[in-house]
Amino acid sequence: MALKNIVKEMRDGIGNISRRGSERRGSENGKHNMRRRGRSYIAPEGSSSSSKIIVEQSQWANMPPELLHDIIQRIEASQTSWPARRDVVACASVCKSWRAVTKEIIRTPEQCGLLSFPVSLKQPGPRDAPIQCYIRRERPTGTYRLYLGLSPGDMSKLLLAARKIRKATSTDFLISLVGDDFSRTSNTYVGKLRSNFLGTKFTIYDSQPPCDTAIHSNSRSQRKIFPKQVSLKGSSSNYSVATISYELNVLRTRGPRRMQCTMHSIPISAIQEGGTAPTPIEFTNCCEEQIPSSPSPVSKGKKPLVEFSSTSLSGPLESFGSTGDPLILKNKAPRWHEQLQCWCLNFKGRVTVASVKNFQLVAAAEPNQNVSVAEQERVILQFGKIGKDIFTMDYRYPLSALQAFAICLSSFDTKPACE
Numbered sequence: 001m002a003l004k005n006i007v008k009e010m011r012d013g014i015g016n017i018s019r020r021g022s023e024r025r026g027s028e029n030g031k032h033n034m035r036r037r038g039r040s041y042i043a044p045e046g047s048s049s050s051s052k053i054i055v056e057q058s059q060w061a062n063m064p065p066e067l068l069h070d071i072i073q074r075i076e077a078s079q080t081s082w083p084a085r086r087d088v089v090a091c092a093s094v095c096k097s098w099r100a101v102t103k104e105i106i107r108t109p110e111q112c113g114l115l116s117f118p119v120s121l122k123q124p125g126p127r128d129a130p131i132q133c134y135i136r137r138e139r140p141t142g143t144y145r146l147y148l149g150l151s152p153g154d155m156s157k158l159l160l161a162a163r164k165i166r167k168a169t170s171t172d173f174l175i176s177l178v179g180d181d182f183s184r185t186s187n188t189y190v191g192k193l194r195s196n197f198l199g200t201k202f203t204i205y206d207s208q209p210p211c212d213t214a215i216h217s218n219s220r221s222q223r224k225i226f227p228k229q230v231s232l233k234g235s236s237s238n239y240s241v242a243t244i245s246y247e248l249n250v251l252r253t254r255g256p257r258r259m260q261c262t263m264h265s266i267p268i269s270a271i272q273e274g275g276t277a278p279t280p281i282e283f284t285n286c287c288e289e290q291i292p293s294s295p296s297p298v299s300k301g302k303k304p305l306v307e308f309s310s311t312s313l314s315g316p317l318e319s320f321g322s323t324g325d326p327l328i329l330k331n332k333a334p335r336w337h338e339q340l341q342c343w344c345l346n347f348k349g350r351v352t353v354a355s356v357k358n359f360q361l362v363a364a365a366e367p368n369q370n371v372s373v374a375e376q377e378r379v380i381l382q383f384g385k386i387g388k389d390i391f392t393m394d395y396r397y398p399l400s401a402l403q404a405f406a407i408c409l410s411s412f413d414t415k416p417a418c419e
Contacts, residue, residue, distance in 0.1 A: 061095040072102050080114060082148060082157035088116055108279060110397055115148060118177055119283040121159060121190070121401040122206070124270075130382075130394040131401070132350070133159065135408060137389040144412065145179055146405050152390060160190070160405050164412070171195045173409045175402065192238065193406045199413045200246045204406040205238035206265075208280070241265040242403060244410045257356055260364070261329040261407055263399075268325045270398040271363055271375050277398035325369065327398065329380060329407075332360040350392045351384025357391070357411045358384035383408045 063071075072091050079085045092102040106116050113126040125131050134152060136145045142164035147156035161179040165172045173193040174182040181188050191206045242265065247258035270277035334343040345351075345360055360382040365371035381395045381404050395404035 061097060063097075065097075065101070068098065068101055069105070072098070073105055076102075076105055085114070085116065085157075092117065110277075110279070115157075115159065115401070117283070118190075119280060121177075122208075122283070123279050123400055124277040124398045125396045125400065125404075127397040130379075130396040133393045133395075133401070134386070135391045135393055135405075137391070137412065139389065143179065144173070144409060146393065146401070159401055162193075162405070162409055169197050171199065171413055173406070175406065175409075190402060191406065193409050195410070195413050200248060202244040202406075202410040202413075203240055204242040204244070204403065206241045206402070207237065207239075208283075209239050242406070244407060246410075257359065257411075258331055259359065259361075259410075260331075261361065263327040263329065263403070266327040266398050268327050268363075268365065268369050268371070270327060271365075272370050273372070328364045329361040330364040332362045332379060347382060347384055350382065350394060351386060353385040353387065355385040359411065361407070381407060383411060 072088075075087050075091060079087050088102065088106065092099045103117075106112075107114075108123045109115055109120050109131065110124045110126055113129065113131065115121065115131070131148070132150050133146055133148050134150075134156075136147065136152065137143075138145070144162045144164070145158060146160040146162075148159050149156040158179060160175055160177065161182075162173045162175045163182040165174065171194070174184070174189070175191045175193070176182050176186070177188040177190060183189065189207055191204065193202055193204055195202045242261060242263045245260050245262075247260075266277050267275075269275040332345060334345045336342075337344045342354060345358065347358070347360070351358055360379045362379055363371060363376050365376055378396075379394075380397075381393075381399055383391060383393050385391050391408070393404060393408050395401065399407075
């Protein structure tokens with residue numbers, strides 16, 4: 001049987017099994033979600049979707065491992081862009097054995113420059129060339145959608161979506177894997193961005209600890225600090241991974257906004273020679289994680305391993321997954337163009353409309369931190385306007401798509417004191 005026919009039959013089988021599972025549950029919401037997400041959607045690890053039904057009923061589960069590995073390897077090599085790459089996602093949706101082999105073959109975005117699964121959105125981007133995306137703003141609904149692609153005219157793939165929610169003292173941007181479900185109790189919830197009252201300081205939250213190895217290596221101390229833990233299903237945790245600060249423009253001088261991003265989950269060593277950035281390997285369903293119900297007394301001189309806040313920014317927050325100095329990003333200094341009489345940055349054709357929202361971020365390093373000059377001049381994230389409510393976003397290592405998207409969302413919030 002031809003490879004394309006195998007993939008087609010396999011995807012059709014997955015769709016039929018998923019629909020039967022949805023009918024058995026008899027849930028109207030479940031039916032709606034299955035039809036809405038489509039066959040190319042793969043639920044995060046630990047989710048309670050129709051994966052169990054697929055494992056039990058799939059006719060492909062007992063395929064010889066050597067043949068299975070060869071098939072998936074060929075599919076992965078031939079499908080390097082969306083929407084064709086949904087065939088790779090379909091392979092991981094068949095059953096546990098197919099998912100395990102697919103995860104073994106698929107490399108991280110840092111290694112191959114491709115986005116395949118939800119966890120790819122929390123992994124660092126490629127080192128050599130940026131991943132090019134664009135953001136579409138929907139003003140009536142306060143929704144922002146991140147697509148993979150050079151421009152809106154391409155065959156685009158929705159990566160993330162955010163919903164802006166104004167509160168009395170702050171503004172929240174809830175970030176989800178889908179464009180119509182921003183509930184924190186959903187397994188599509190991935191994090192949020194929260195501002196202070198003036199819109200000058202923002203905190204990026206992840207729905208899961210950004211570095212699993214740090215949590216595992218300190219599991220003993222965690223049990224000592226929090227001896228009693230309960231599972232709070234239906235709620236999710238928020239872990240502070242980065243902060244963004246905009247400089248106040250008291251003198252009302254002309255020029256772009258000045259910002260600084262402190263990436264608490266990424267150490268400065270990630271951009272040093274031979275350094276690596278924290279890379280999650282699983283997309284954890286935070287609704288099923290074990291989290292402390294109430295902190296126990298902590299011994300003198302020690303702090304709890306896990307400390308998070310979902311209600312305010314006034315309390316202290318602990319960062320995860322990094323040791324030593326955090327990576328700090330700053331604006332790349334623009335140049336004043338005498339003929340155009342404006343501040344200019346070289347976006348290499350990716351930005352075409354002047355806006356105070358446009359920016360490029362580079363690493364800010366001290367001389368004693370052993371970061372090369374070339375690395376300090378490398379643009380890690382750039383964001384700019386190309387049309388009405390259309391913006392480009394290009395990011396690279398060591399940032400992930402989620403972190404880059406959250407930083408760009410901060411530019412959309414009103415900042416009268418910074419302009």
